[in-house]
Amino acid sequence: MSLSVDIRRSFGGFDLRTAFDAPEGVTVLFGRSGSGKTSVVKSVAGLVTPEQGNITLNGRVLFDAATRTDLPVHKRRLGYVFQDSRLFPHLSVQDNLCYAARVSGRGVKDPREVGALLGISHLLDRRTHSLSGGEAQRVAIGRALLSEPDMLLMDEPLASLDGPRKAEILPYLETLRRETGLSILYVTHNMAEVARLATHIVLIDEGRVVRSGAPEEVLTDPDMVRLLGIRDAGAVLSATVSRHYSDGLSALAISAGEIMLPTVDAPVGAKIRVRILAQDVILARARPEGLSALNILPARVLAVRRGEGPGVIVQLQAGEDRLLARITRRSADTLNIIEGAECYAVMKSVAVSQTDIAVGLQTGL
Amino acid sequence: MIGWLGPEEWQAVALSLKVSFWATLLSLPFGLLCALALARGRFIGRDVLNWLVHLPLVLPPVVTGYLLLLGFGRQGPIGSVLDDIFGITLAFQWTGAALAASIMAFPLMVRAMRLAIEAVDPKLEEAAATLGASRIKVFSTVTLPLILPGIIAGAVLAFAKAMGEFGATITFVSNIPGETRTVPSAIYAFLQVPGGETSAIRLVIVAVVIAIGALILSEWLSRRVARRISGV
Numbered sequence: 043m044s045l046s047v048d049i050r051r052s053f054g055g056f057d058l059r060t061a062f063d064a065p066e067g068v069t070v071l072f073g074r075s076g077s078g079k080t081s082v083v084k085s086v087a088g089l090v091t092p093e094q095g096n097i098t099l100n101g102r103v104l105f106d107a108a109t110r111t112d113l114p115v116h117k118r119r120l121g122y123v124f125q126d127s128r129l130f131p132h133l134s135v136q137d138n139l140c141y142a143a144r145v146s147g148r149g150v151k152d153p154r155e156v157g158a159l160l161g162i163s164h165l166l167d168r169r170t171h172s173l174s175g176g177e178a179q180r181v182a183i184g185r186a187l188l189s190e191p192d193m194l195l196m197d198e199p200l201a202s203l204d205g206p207r208k209a210e211i212l213p214y215l216e217t218l219r220r221e222t223g224l225s226i227l228y229v230t231h232n233m234a235e236v237a238r239l240a241t242h243i244v245l246i247d248e249g250r251v252v253r254s255g256a257p258e259e260v261l262t263d264p265d266m267v268r269l270l271g272i273r274d275a276g277a278v279l280s281a282t283v284s285r286h287y288s289d290g291l292s293a294l295a296i297s298a299g300e301i302m303l304p305t306v307d308a309p310v311g312a313k314i315r316v317r318i319l320a321q322d323v324i325l326a327r328a329r330p331e332g333l334s335a336l337n338i339l340p341a342r343v344l345a346v347r348r349g350e351g352p353g354v355i356v357q358l359q360a361g362e363d364r365l366l367a368r369i370t371r372r373s374a375d376t377l378n379i380i381e382g383a384e385c386y387a388v389m390k391s392v393a394v395s396q397t398d399i400a401v402g403l404q405t406g407l
Numbered sequence: 408m409i410g411w412l413g414p415e416e417w418q419a420v421a422l423s424l425k426v427s428f429w430a431t432l433l434s435l436p437f438g439l440l441c442a443l444a445l446a447r448g449r450f451i452g453r454d455v456l457n458w459l460v461h462l463p464l465v466l467p468p469v470v471t472g473y474l475l476l477l478g479f480g481r482q483g484p485i486g487s488v489l490d491d492i493f494g495i496t497l498a499f500q501w502t503g504a505a506l507a508a509s510i511m512a513f514p515l516m517v518r519a520m521r522l523a524i525e526a527v528d529p530k531l532e533e534a535a536a537t538l539g540a541s542r543i544k545v546f547s548t549v550t551l552p553l554i555l556p557g558i559i560a561g562a563v564l565a566f567a568k569a570m571g572e573f574g575a576t577i578t579f580v581s582n583i584p585g586e587t588r589t590v591p592s593a594i595y596a597f598l599q600v601p602g603g604e605t606s607a608i609r610l611v612i613v614a615v616v617i618a619i620g621a622l623i624l625s626e627w628l629s630r631r632v633a634r635r636i637s638g639v
Contacts, residue, residue, distance in 0.1 A: 087537055115536040116544075122537035128530050132552045145548060146539030189538045 045069075045193060045227060049085050049095035049105075058082070058092075058249035067241030068219055068226045072270070078249040079229045083197050086227065087122050088115040099192055116146070121186030123196040127178035129170040135181050136166040142189030156184045159221060160214050176207035180214060187222070194226045200235060209397060215239060216400060233274035237261070237317035238400035245269055262364035264347040264355045267320070275355065276319035277365045283312045291336075291391060298361030302336040302391045308401040317398035320355060323367035324388040327377050337389040341365065343381055346374060354379075358387055412613070416606050418585055419593035420613055426501055426589055427569035430509035431562055434516060438561060441513075442520035464514040468574025475507055475579040503580040504587045508569035516565040523557020524550070556629040563625030567618055590614050 048061040058078045062069075071079040084090040086097055088104065096106040099120075104113045129138050137144075139153040157163035160180045170178065179199060186194060199215075200208045212235070219226065219239065228239060236243065236257065243261070244254040247269055253260055257278045260266060267275040281294035283306055292306040294316065301316075308314055330338065341358040348354050354374045358365040365387055369379070379385065412420065441460055445453065463471050479486040480498045489495040497503035527550055535545045573591035580587040582596055594610045597603030 089533055089537075114541075115533075116539050116541050118537075119539070120537065122534070124530070124534065126530070128528075128534040130531060130535070130549060132549075141535070141540075141548075142538040145535070145541075145544045185538065 044100065045086065045225070046096075046098045047082065047086060049082070049092035049097060051081065051085065051090070051092040051094075053081075056249060060246065060249060060251055061095075062244045062251050062254050064225065064227055064244070065242055066225050068228055068239045069242040069244060070236050070240040071227065071229045071244050071246055072231065072236055073246035074231055074269075077246045079246050080197055081249075082246070083122075083195050083227060083229050087120050087195055088113060088118050102192075119190075119192045121189050121191035121194045123179075123183050123186050123194065123199045125198045125201050127175075127182035129173075129178055129181055129185070131170055133170070134166070135162070135168050135170060135173070138170060138181060138185050139166070139188055141185060146189070151188050151190060153184070153188060156187050159187075159217060160184045174207070175203050176210045179203065179207075179211060183214070183218070187218075187224070191224070194224050196226060196228045198229050198231075200232070201230070212238060212397075233270060233276070234317070234397050237276075237278045237398060238315065258364065262357060262366050264345050264357045264366065267347065267355050267366070268349070272349070272353070272355075272368070273321065274319070275366055275368065276317055276322070277363065279316050279318060279363050279365075281314050281316050283308050283310050283314060285310060296361065297363050298339045298341070301339070301389065303394050303399070304392060304396070306399055306401065307396075312401065315400040316394060318365060318389060318394065319398075320366035320368040322389055322393035323358075323365060325356065325367050325369055325373070325377065325379060326386045326388055327383075329386055330388060333388065335388045335390045337391060339365075339387045339389075341385055341387045343379055343383040343385060345381060346379060358385075360387060412609055413606060415584065416593065416610055416613075419588050419590050419610065422501060422504075422585070422587075423570055423589040423591075426504045426508055427566050429502075430505040430512060430569040431516075431566045433505070434509040434513055434565065435558075435562060438513060438516040438520055438565070439558065442517045442524055442561075445517065446521045446524035460517050461514050463511050463575075468511065468572070469578050471510065472507060472575035472578025475503075475510070475575065479503065479506065479579070497580075499580050499583060499587065501580075501586055504576050504589060505569075507575040507579045508572040509565070511572045511575050512565035512568035515568050516561040519561035519564055520554065520557050523554040523560075526557075527553045559628045560625050563621050563628070567621040570614070570617055570621075 044066060045064040051058045056078065058081050060078065060082050071082060073079045081090060085092050091112060092105065092107065094107045097104040103111050104118050105111060130141065133141065136153065154163060157166060160183060162177065162180050162184055165173065165177060165181065173181065200211055203211065216238065230236060240257045243257050245252045245260065245266060252269065253263065253266055262277045279296050281296045283292060284295045284300065285293040286305060290305055291302045294301050294303060303316065306314060339360045341360040343356055344359050345357040346354055348371060352370050353368050354371050356367045356369060356379055358367060367387060441456065445457055476498060477483050481487065481490055481496065486497060489497065497506055531549055532545050535549045540548060571591060576587065576589060577592055582588050582592045588596065590610050590613065594607045597607040
């Protein structure tokens with residue numbers, strides 16, 4: 043199960059040359075607005091036509107400029123979730139969900155099953171105009187799922203929603219990934235979504251793929267920090283819930299030891315994913331004493347990247363995981379933080395917010 | 408109403424209704440095609456089509472009627488073909504009145520439909536395609552239901568306009584009682600003879616009632632359809 047894209051398209055002075063493979067799982071296309079990522083997804087769906095190249099899904103050729111193959115949109119069997127929900131205003135929620143079955147006869151799944159998965163069962167008889175933004179987007183996701191696609195394309199599905207609505211939908215997306223096993227190509231420029239959903243990342247800048255790989259590697263690559271955004275840079279760690287304490291903390295086992303976080307909504311033994319921002323990590327050369335921060339991990343400096351500003355990005359190896367820390371250049375010089383230096387990474391428990399924690403992962407990504 | 412109207416007046420009303428009904432019905436598919444082409448089409452000659460459609464709106468009706476007579480008259484290039492091959496004569500027939508009425512009403516019909524088509528968000532059609540709908544299915548399940556109020560409004564407007572058509576009709580098909588004497592032609596004819604005012608007034612009342620009725624009907628229909636579509 044994989045999507046292979048190698049396309050070239052010029053439009054409005056923009057030159058898109060993008061080649062990548064999206065393996066099974068959730069592949070996130072990440073890039074700033076205007077980087078060309080929406081163009082890529084639209085090309086995959088057939089909504090725009092590249093000038094050159096080819097697009098293949100599980101060996102099925104969707105587009106090939108060389109053989110002049112250009113499968114029409116409705117024959118590509120790809121579910122598309124747009125930024126705006128694009129529900130049909132003249133149909134009820136139920137009829138929106140069953141639209142694919144009506145026009146193509148290929149959707150045979152029970153809408154109630156999808157309704158339960160996305161928490162929209164109680165909305166089936168409603169008209170679309172009465173739905174909230176979050177509800178409408180969940181119906182749109184359900185409608186795409188019920189077309190029984192070979193792959194789901196999601197183009198910034200949460201971008202038009204406010205913070206609480208985003209938080210409302212993210213768990214459904216995690217459930218979707220876990221329960222359906224459907225591969226997803228997910229476009230976003232929101233790091234929190236990347237950290238929670240991605241099993242593979244493709245970084246796009248000015249129409250070119252600059253890096254692709256597992257989130258653990260890509261997100262902790264100090265050379266990618268500028269592209270990911272200095273304030274959003276940070277590592278994604280796999281962790282196992284080892285204990286819940288009554289004082290509002292949970293202990294998590296990671297490869298370098300144990301860390302404490304505010305109570306994680308997952309049972310003991312559950313695999314979760316935690317995003318630790320570079321700017322929330324402090325470095326110390328000696329094991330600090332008398333510190334309020336609860337998490338102190340021994341680490342070794344792998345690389346130090348100096349930017350233009352007063353800060354430097356330090357890549358660390360902690361156990362089998364990689365971390366990023368953002369500290370001042372002055373501190374790096376004073377403490378002699380250089381490649382190979384042994385140090386301690388210090389993190390405040392409360393620095394990690396609930397939106398940076400992805401629960402309910404089956405795979406130990 | 409039949410008792411209240413004289414036989415001649417009733418004849419004119421019935422003829423007007425018949426002419427307008429057929430004029431509207433037969434121009435509907437062409438109107439829809441033109442509206443689609445103008446709203447969505449990207450082709451050479453789109454501007455020319457736009458002018459042609461709107462021409463009857465700006466030309467003096469008598470000019471349109473005379474052009475119809477030249478083209479569709481028995482000696483005209485189109486009229487002679489219709490006559491020779493199909494045995495259809497339009498000049499001085501009620502069918503000719505229907506043609507004149509539909510051409511005069513065409514710009515109004517196309518305009519209303521075009522506005523409705525342009526109001527449809529193409530993004531919805533994109534979404535339908537990604538859900539597996541072919542172009543025909545997209546049109547029949549998304550576009551058509553969404554533009555239905557515009558189609559109805561266009562049809563009712565065209566009907567009302569056809570009911571009132573005078574200049575092109577009288578030029579093309581003359582003013583023959585029972586054949587081409589529609590309500591406006593009849594009013595005109597009654598006003599030419601002494602003592603015809605009462606008949607004229609009765610027809611004026613009928614014309615006003617039908618016009619207002621058409622407006623109310625179109626309002627009601629489009630509101631009903633709009634409600635069904637948006638679910639408000």
